[in-house]
Structure formats: structure tokens, C-alpha cells
Amino acid sequence: MTDFLTDQQHAGQPTPAPGGEDFLVVENLSVQFPTHDGLVKAVNDLSYSVKMGETLGIVGESGSGKSVSSMAVLGLHDIKRSRLTGSIRVDGKEIIGASEQTLRKIRGNEVAMIFQDPLTALHPFYSIGAQIGEAYRIHHDVSKSKARAKAIEMLDRVGIPQAKSRVDDYPHQFSGGMRQRAMIAMALVNDPKLIIADEPTTALDVTVQAQILDLLQELQRDFRSAIIIITHDLGVVAEMADEVLVMYAGRAVEQGPTRELLTHPEMPYTWGLLSSMPDVTASTDARLVPIPGNPPSLLNPPTGCPFHPRCPHVDKVPGDLCRTELPEFLPGQRGTHHLKRCHLVNPDDIYATEVLPEIAPDLVELTLADNADVAHGDGMHGER
Amino acid sequence: MAGFIIRRVISSFLVVVLTSMFVFALFFLGPSNPAGPVCEASGKCTAERLALIEEQMGLNESVVTQYGAFAKGIFVDRTITIGSEYDCDAPCLGISYGTRGQVTDELLEKYPATLSIAIGGAMIYLTLGVILGVLAARWRGTAADRLLVGGSLLVSSVPYYLFALLAWIFLTLQWSIFPSTGYTPLTENPGAWFAGLLLPWVVIGVTFSTQYARFTRGSMVETLGEDYIRTATAKGVKSNKVVFKHGLRAAIVPIVTIFGLDFAALLAGTVFTERIFNINGVGWWALNSIQSPQDFPVITATVLVSAVLVVVANLLVDVIYSFLDPRVRMS
Numbered sequence: 001m002t003d004f005l006t007d008q009q010h011a012g013q014p015t016p017a018p019g020g021e022d023f024l025v026v027e028n029l030s031v032q033f034p035t036h037d038g039l040v041k042a043v044n045d046l047s048y049s050v051k052m053g054e055t056l057g058i059v060g061e062s063g064s065g066k067s068v069s070s071m072a073v074l075g076l077h078d079i080k081r082s083r084l085t086g087s088i089r090v091d092g093k094e095i096i097g098a099s100e101q102t103l104r105k106i107r108g109n110e111v112a113m114i115f116q117d118p119l120t121a122l123h124p125f126y127s128i129g130a131q132i133g134e135a136y137r138i139h140h141d142v143s144k145s146k147a148r149a150k151a152i153e154m155l156d157r158v159g160i161p162q163a164k165s166r167v168d169d170y171p172h173q174f175s176g177g178m179r180q181r182a183m184i185a186m187a188l189v190n191d192p193k194l195i196i197a198d199e200p201t202t203a204l205d206v207t208v209q210a211q212i213l214d215l216l217q218e219l220q221r222d223f224r225s226a227i228i229i230i231t232h233d234l235g236v237v238a239e240m241a242d243e244v245l246v247m248y249a250g251r252a253v254e255q256g257p258t259r260e261l262l263t264h265p266e267m268p269y270t271w272g273l274l275s276s277m278p279d280v281t282a283s284t285d286a287r288l289v290p291i292p293g294n295p296p297s298l299l300n301p302p303t304g305c306p307f308h309p310r311c312p313h314v315d316k317v318p319g320d321l322c323r324t325e326l327p328e329f330l331p332g333q334r335g336t337h338h339l340k341r342c343h344l345v346n347p348d349d350i351y352a353t354e355v356l357p358e359i360a361p362d363l364v365e366l367t368l369a370d371n372a373d374v375a376h377g378d379g380m381h382g383e384r
Numbered sequence: 385m386a387g388f389i390i391r392r393v394i395s396s397f398l399v400v401v402l403t404s405m406f407v408f409a410l411f412f413l414g415p416s417n418p419a420g421p422v423c424e425a426s427g428k429c430t431a432e433r434l435a436l437i438e439e440q441m442g443l444n445e446s447v448v449t450q451y452g453a454f455a456k457g458i459f460v461d462r463t464i465t466i467g468s469e470y471d472c473d474a475p476c477l478g479i480s481y482g483t484r485g486q487v488t489d490e491l492l493e494k495y496p497a498t499l500s501i502a503i504g505g506a507m508i509y510l511t512l513g514v515i516l517g518v519l520a521a522r523w524r525g526t527a528a529d530r531l532l533v534g535g536s537l538l539v540s541s542v543p544y545y546l547f548a549l550l551a552w553i554f555l556t557l558q559w560s561i562f563p564s565t566g567y568t569p570l571t572e573n574p575g576a577w578f579a580g581l582l583l584p585w586v587v588i589g590v591t592f593s594t595q596y597a598r599f600t601r602g603s604m605v606e607t608l609g610e611d612y613i614r615t616a617t618a619k620g621v622k623s624n625k626v627v628f629k630h631g632l633r634a635a636i637v638p639i640v641t642i643f644g645l646d647f648a649a650l651l652a653g654t655v656f657t658e659r660i661f662n663i664n665g666v667g668w669w670a671l672n673s674i675q676s677p678q679d680f681p682v683i684t685a686t687v688l689v690s691a692v693l694v695v696v697a698n699l700l701v702d703v704i705y706s707f708l709d710p711r712v713r714m715s
Contacts, residue, residue, distance in 0.1 A: 074618055080525075100623065108619035115618075120611040125633050125710060135619045170710040186619070 022049040023226050024073065024111075024194055029086035029096075031068050031077065031250075040298045042068040044250045045086070050243075052193060055220065055227040057241030057258065059234065059273065063295045065250035066230045070196045072096075073228075074111055075103040091193065109139040112187035116199040118179035122171040128155070129167035132186045139190045154185035158215060177208035181215065188219060194226045201236060213239050234277055238262055246270050249296045249306035252329055256338035266332040266340040266347040268311045271355045289358060305343065313350060317343040389703060396699045403691040408451050411680050412443075419443055421677035422466055422481050440465040454478070477688070478681025482673070487685045490669070497567040498665035500577065501584050501657055502650040508589025509596055510643060514636070516593065517600020521635075522627050524605055533601070536594035545656040548587045552660055556583055565661035584661045588654070592646065599642060603635040610634070637708050641701055648697035652690035 031043040043065040050056045058066045071077060073088055075095050088095040090106055115121035123131060132154055133147035142150075148167065155163035158181040171179055180200060187195055197216065201209040213236065220227055229240050237244050237258060244261045246254040246269065254267040265271055272291035293310035296302050302309050308322040321343045329341045333348055344350065356364050412418060419438045423429035438444060442453065442465075456462065457476035464470050470479045470486075477487040520532040539547075555562045562583040568576035607613065608631050616630040617623070653667025666686060673682035706712045 076614060076617060104620045104622065106620075107617065113615075113618045115611060115615060117611065121615045123612040123616070123630055123634070125708070127710075134621070138620045172711050 021051065023052050023091055024050045024228075025087070025089045026069070026073070027087040027089075029069060029072060029088060030084070031065070031072055032083040033081060034083065035299075038299045041301060042250050042298055043072070046247075046250070046252055047086075048245055048252070048255070050194065050226045050228060052226050053220070053224050054243065055229060055241045057237035057244045058228060058230045058247060059232060059237055059244060060247035061232055061295055063298065064247040065298075066247050067198050068250075069247075070113075070198060070228055070230055073194075073196060074107050074113060105139075108135050108187075108192070109190045110192055111194045111196065112190065112192035114180075114183055114187045114195060114197040114200045117203045118183040119171060119176070119203070121183060122179060124171060127168045127170055128174065128182045132167075132182070132189055135186050136189045150189060151185070154189050155182065158182070158185045158188075158219075159211075160185070176204050177211065180204060180208075180212050184212070184215065184219070188223065191223055192225055194228070195220075196228045196230070198230045199232070200229070201233070202231075209236075216240065234262065234273055246273070249301055250298060251306065251341065252339070253307065253341045254339065255329075256334075260334065260338055264334055264338070264348060265351060266334070266338065266344075267307075267342045268313050268344070268347075269307050271351060272310075275355065275359045305341070313344060316350065317345075388706065392699055392702055396695045399695050400692050403695075404455070404688055405451060407684055407687045407691070408454060409447060411684055412450060413447060416678065417443075418678075418680045421679070424677060425481065437467070440467075477685040480673075480679055480682050481677065482679045482682070487681045490682070491666070491685060491689065494664060494666050494669050496569060497663050498651065498653050498658070498667060500567070500570065500581055501588065501654055501663065501665065502647065504581055504585035505588030505592065505654075505657075506643070506647050506650060508585055509592035512589055513593035513596020514600045514632075514639065516597035517602075518604055518627065518632060518635075520597065520601040521604030521608060521631075524601075529601075532597060536597045539591060540594040542591075544591055545660065547591055548584075548656055548660045551583060551587050562586070565663065567663045567665070581663075584657050584663065588650070588657060596639065596643075600635065600639055603638055604631055607631050607635040637705065640704055640708065644697040644701035644704075645694070648690075648694045651693045651697075653686065 026049065027047050029043055029046045030041070033040040033042060046065070046069055048056065058070065060066045068077075072084060073090065073095065075098060077084065084096050086096065090111055093102065093106065095103065095106070122128070126134075129148055129151040132151035133144065136142070136147045136150050137144070140147075152163045152167050155167060160166055160178055160181055166174075166178075171182070174182060180203075184200075195216075200216070201212050204212060216227065216229075217240065219225075227240070229236065231237060241258045244254075244256060244258050245252055246261075246267065248269050254261060254265065254270050261270070262274070265274060269291070272289070275289035276291060278288055291310055292312070296306050296309070302323075304321070304323045304325050305311070305327050308314055311322065314322045325343075327341045327343045329339050332338055332340045332342075333346070340347070352364060417434075417438070419434055419441055420429075422441070423434045423437050442450060445453075453462065457472060457474065457478070459474055461471065461473050462476055464472050464476075464479045466479055466481060466484070470484060472479055472486055473488070475488055477491065479485070480487055480490060483490065516532055516536070520529045523529045552565065556564055563579040565583050566580040568580055570577045604627075608627070612634075613626060613630055616626045621630065653665060653670055655667040655671050657663070658665045658668040659671070666689070669682065670686040673679035673686065
């Protein structure tokens with residue numbers, strides 16, 4: 001953890017095109033699933049946007065709505081089994097309510113998805129080359145042999161050795177890391193402008209994980225695509241993202257530039273995420289603090305702030321506000337680029353004096369000094 | 385791959401040999417004396433005559449010797465004495481007590497009828513069942529799905545013989561919608577062959593298809609929930625192609641297994657179908673041979689042929705399976 005808290009912005013990371021157009025705009029998105037037990041409110045009133053060349057990290061625990069919201073971007077929810085409201089615009093085109101034909105032209109072409117577990121996400125009965133070639137031929141009118149050549153080229157590009165002979169292999173003949181590379185090759189075959197990577201490294205071991213993340217960054221530089229990386233791993237976010245969105249119970253609870261958000265988190269749930277991360281370089285005094293309790297039911301979400309039943313700082317908010325009123329998603333003390341959904345008035349002080357000493361005592365001084373100079377953070381990332 | 389097939393062929397062969405021993409032992413060591421029907425068929429059966437016939441038929445020899453003679457007959461011509469002497473050309477499965485003809489010849493004569501019924505019926509039930517199942521899976525939860533599932537349950541809850549009998553009585557006798565049934569060899573008159581088998585095909589096709597529809601539906605519903613189906617959609621594959629290419633390709637594998645065994649059962653003779661539709665096939669032949677006076681060589685032959693068919697079907701299923709599923713092919 002210490003690493004990314006103190007690291008400067010990665011040198012290799014592309015800087016977002018200044019003033020670039022938003023490629024993806026999600027506005028007030030809600031996704032609900034009617035079930036026998038009632039309405040599951042998986043995503044509530046979610047808004048974010050991504051520019052070309054930029055990486056957005058969406059963080060949250062299982063069931064926080066991060067995958068559900070990103071699947072909505074490709075219109076992957078069965079309209080008979082789900083209710084979507086709000087607006088999702090890909091390059092200006094509205095996704096919600098769009099025809100199957102419109103969606104098909106976007107899927108895999110303008111927006112491609114990399115799924116979590118490549119063993120189950122790749123068809124077991126078709127060769128890797130056939131699956132990549134199919135993705136290419138859907139959006140390009142070319143012969144099978146041309147598609148095959150393209151598949152070989154892509155496999156080579158993502159670092160599969162002997163791509164020419166491996167192209168006819170089946171997914172089960174690839175190792176986990178190679179499968180994920182093949183999955184990435186398939187996603188990139190049509191030069192998508194936006195790549196949604198849904199926990200792309202969760203099924204992989206740490207070394208391979210690092211390789212895959214490097215590969216994604218490298219490809220992003222070459223293809224200049226926007227990336228949404230969905231993860232529950234803050235390490236991945238620190239490595240990859242320019243901007244972070246923290247989700248809880250289907251809502252955005254904190255959002256800001258990566259470095260800003262990770263060094264000065266303002267929402268107790270984000271503190272919890274940071275506290276529960278193990279760190280080999282930290283002093284042995286640092287404790288690993290899990291977030292107490294369980295993720296809330298999306299059938300009957302808690303009243304007020306959805307995090308209040310698990311929040312250790314409820315008593316610092318006057319009255320019953322946390323239990324009765326949902327906090328708005330507003331800029332906190334640190335400027336307009338850093339949004340949070342929390343009733344706490346002085347989160348930065350609480351973080352520096354109560355949370356940080358527990359998880360990273362060596363950083364307290366730094367952060368306190370930083371807090372005194374709020375403008376510093378603003379200047380670095382600009383207004384959003 | 386070749387090694388896998390060779391291993392399977394060898395083990396299948398062993399199974400067939402063991403089955404033939406078992407069948408042989410079952411009938412020749414069973415409670416009734418094979419010489420009995422032969423003795424009774426030729427007038428009054430005295431104890432001396434029975435003993436003579438037993439002696440002639442070699443029933444006094446040890447079982448092993450008898451089985452040896454039987455097994456040898458499959459590869460070389462032999463002479464069998466039942467009252468008088470009969471030549472039995474290889475592959476010899478014995479001489480029928482009833483007709484005194486060679487069992488192998490009769491088998492070859494009756495087999496085309498059974499084969500015709502089985503192939504036609506199987507083609508209908510497989511196509512119909514799989515298509516209905518895929519559609520039901522695709523529209524799962526809708527009224528169309530419930531109608532398909534309910535209808536298939538209803539049809540499959542009617543006993544097959546009743547369904548076949550009613551179909552024949554109403555569709556052929558009463559309303560003459562279908563031509564009268566029976567078997568004409570294909571080589572003799574293709575039109576008559578087709579007309580005579582049409583109703584049996586439809587009846588087998590419809591009744592069996594319900595089971596396949598439900599099975600396919602289950603397999604498809606499971607497959608359509610797989611991650612790789614979502615991947616296909618996310619690539620921009622048309623939804624029809626997602627279902628029929630990506631979905632069915634995976635869902636068909638377990639159906640092939642069941643189909644192989646069902647088809648073998650159908651090939652072994654469909655007693656009801658042949659009786660009701662008046663088709664002189666293997667099933668009817670086998671049924672007649674167990675009725676008194678029992679025709680032991682025919683019983684042995686039909687059971688043995690059924691066993692071989694089941695074993696061969698299993699073998700074929702394994703081979704097809706390895707072509708369908710690359711994960712099996714490689715290992």
C-alpha cells in the first residue's frame with residue numbers, strides 16, 4: 001500500500017487528452033432486477049464519464065453493482081429480466097432502449113469487454129483463433145483466412161509465443177495467463193475505443209497479474225483507447241487508473257483522481273477498503289482491519305446512508321442523519337474534482353488522526369502536511 | 385486419438401464376447417430344455433425320442449464345448465442336426481426350430497424393416513426434439529415455453545402403445561389421412577416403402593421428440609447461462625447465432641450420448657411399433673420366438689444382435705464425443 005500512496009503518477013501512463021470529449025457518458029443509471037422476492041436495486045443513480053485515452057477504475061466489493069453497471073454499457077442485460085433507467089451514451093449514441101442492431105454494431109467494435117475468468121468466458125469447443133477471428137469478421141467483411149491472419153497478428157501482439165501454431169489451440173490448452181492474453185487479443189481485434197475490463201486479473205496469480213496489467217497499459221498507449229477497469233483490488237487501481245470511482249450498494253460513494261483519492265480518501269467505506277489491504281512493506285505494527293459486517297441486501301437496502309450499519313464513524317455525525325438521510329454525492333473539503341457521499345463534515349482530519357495511524361503510521365506526517373495545503377491536490381489534476 | 389479408438393474397440397469386442405457367453409448360458413442352461421420344442425414339433429414326444437434329439441443336438445456335451453461349437457460357427461460353416469441335418473453357413477447363428485431356416489438369413493431378411501423404422505423415426509425425433517428444445521430454452525419463461533414443456537409432458541405421459549394404436553386406428557383406418565402401414569423393401573418400390581412407414585415414423589418421431597425437447601431445453605438453458613455465451617453477445621454476434629451456434633454447439637454434446645443409446649434400442653427392434661403397424665421386423669420376430677414353442681436360436685441371435693448394437697452405439701458415441709469436445713480429443 002505504501003507504494004502507491006507515495007508513488008508519483010506512473011511515467012508510462014498516458015495523460016488524458018486535455019479537454020477531450022467524453023467518449024462514454026453514464027447519467028443517472030439505475031439497473032433493477034425484478035425477482036420473486038422483490039425488486040433488486042443493483043445500481044442506483046450512477047453517473048460517470050470516460051474520455052479517450054483515460055482509465056477509470058471502478059472499485060467495490062461483490063454485489064456493489066460495478067459489473068452490473070458496466071454490462072449495461074454494452075446492453076448485455078436481458079431487457080425482459082431487468083429494468084434500466086437513465087442514460088448511457090457511447091460516442092453520443094444512446095444505449096438504453098437501443099435496438100439490437102445498434103447494440104450489435106457497438107459491441108466488440110466500439111466497446112469491447114474483457115471478462116474475469118477467461119476459462120469460462122471463452123467457448124471451450126472453438127479454437128482460440130476461431131473465436132478471435134469470429135470477433136473480427138462480425139465487424140469486418142473479410143475472408144476466414146484473413147481473419148485467421150488477424151488472429152495470429154493479435155495473439156502475437158499480446159505476447160503469445162509461437163502465435164502461428166497456438167492459434168488453433170483450444171482454451172483448455174492455454175495457461176491462465178495466456179487465456180487472459182487471448183481474451184485481451186479478442187477484445188482488441190477491432191480497435192475498440194473503449195475497453196471494459198471486468199476484474200481482468202482476479203483469476204490469475206500475482207506475477208501474471210502484473211504482466212497482464214502492463215500489457216493493458218501498453219496496448220492503451222498504442223491504441224489510445226479508454227479503459228474502464230473493474231476491480232476490488234486497490235493495488236490494480238493504483239497501477240492503472242487515472243480516475244477512481246468507489247461503489248457501494250449500487251451507488252457511487254466516492255470519486256476522484258487516483259492519487260488524490262487514495263491519499264486523501266474522504267468516505268469511511270474507502271477507508272475500510274484501504275485498511276483491509278495487506279502490505280508487505282508496512283511496519284509490523286500496522287494492522288489489517290477488515291470492514292465489519294456484510295454487504296447490504298439490495299432488496300432492502302438500509303435507510304439513509306447504505307453504509308451506516310457498518311460505519312464506525314456514525315457517532316461523529318450529529319443526530320440520526322446517517323440512518324435517515326441518504327447523503328448527496330458532492331465535492332468534499334478537497335475541491336470539486338473529489339466527490340463523496342458522506343455526512344461527515346471533516347473527513348480529512350478523521351482520516352489523518354484516526355485511520356491512517358492504524359494502517360500506515362509512517363504516512364501520517366506526510367498527509368497532515370498535505371491536508372494543510374489543499375490546493376496542491378487541485379493544481380495537480382485540474383477541475384473536473 | 386487413434387489409440388483411444390483402438391482401446392475402445394478392443395474393450396467393446398470383449399464386452400460382446402462376454403455377452404454372447406452370458407446369453408448362451410442363459411438359454412441353454414435355463415429351466416426349459418431346448419430339445420423340448422423340437423421334440424414336440426415332430427409328433428408325440430416320448431422320453432426316448434427326447435433323449436435322441438438331445439444327443440443329436442449335442443446338448444449332452446459340456447457347455448464349454450457347446451459354446452465353442454456356437455462361436456466357431458460364426459467364422460466357419462457348420463452342420464446342425466435338429467431332427468435331420470441342416471447346413472449353416474458362416475456367420476452361423478443357428479437354425480431356427482420353427483422354420484428350419486438359417487437364423488442369419490432370416491435376420492438379414494427382417495433387418496431392413498427395423499432399420500428403416502429406426503432411421504426414419506430417429507431423424508424425426510432428433511430434429512423435432514432439438515429444435516423445440518432450443519426454442520423453448522430461448523423463450524424460457526414465456527407462454528410459448530410453458531406450452532412446449534406442458535405439451536411434451538402430456539404427450540410423453542400417454543403410453544406409447546396406446547398412442548401408436550390410436551394413431552393407427554384414427555389416422556389410417558378411420559380418417560385415412562395416412563396410407564396403410566406395412567413394409568415394402570426400399571429396393572422394390574421406394575414409394576410404397578415410404579408410404580407404409582410414414583405413420584410409424586411420425587408416431588415414433590412425435591413421442592420420442594418430447595423427451596428430446598425437454599432434454600435439449602434443459603441443456604440449452606444451462607448453456608445459455610454460461611459466461612462464453614455472454615462473451616459471444618458482447619462480441620456482437622447476432623442473437624440467433626449466439627443461440628444456434630455458440631449455445632447449441634455446447635448443449636448438443638450430452639444429447640448425442642442419449643441419442644446413441646436410444647437409437648441402439650430402436651435398432652434392436654421396436655416390438656410395439658412392428659406389431660401395431662404390421663411390419664415384419666426384428667422386434668416382432670423376437671417376440672414370436674419367445675412364445676411357445678420357443679425358438680432358442682432366434683432368441684439367442686436377437687439378444688446377441690441387440691447387445692452388439694448397444695455396444696457399437698456406445699463406441700460410436702465415444703468417438704463422436706471426442707470429435708465434439710476438444711477437451712476429450714486431446715487427453
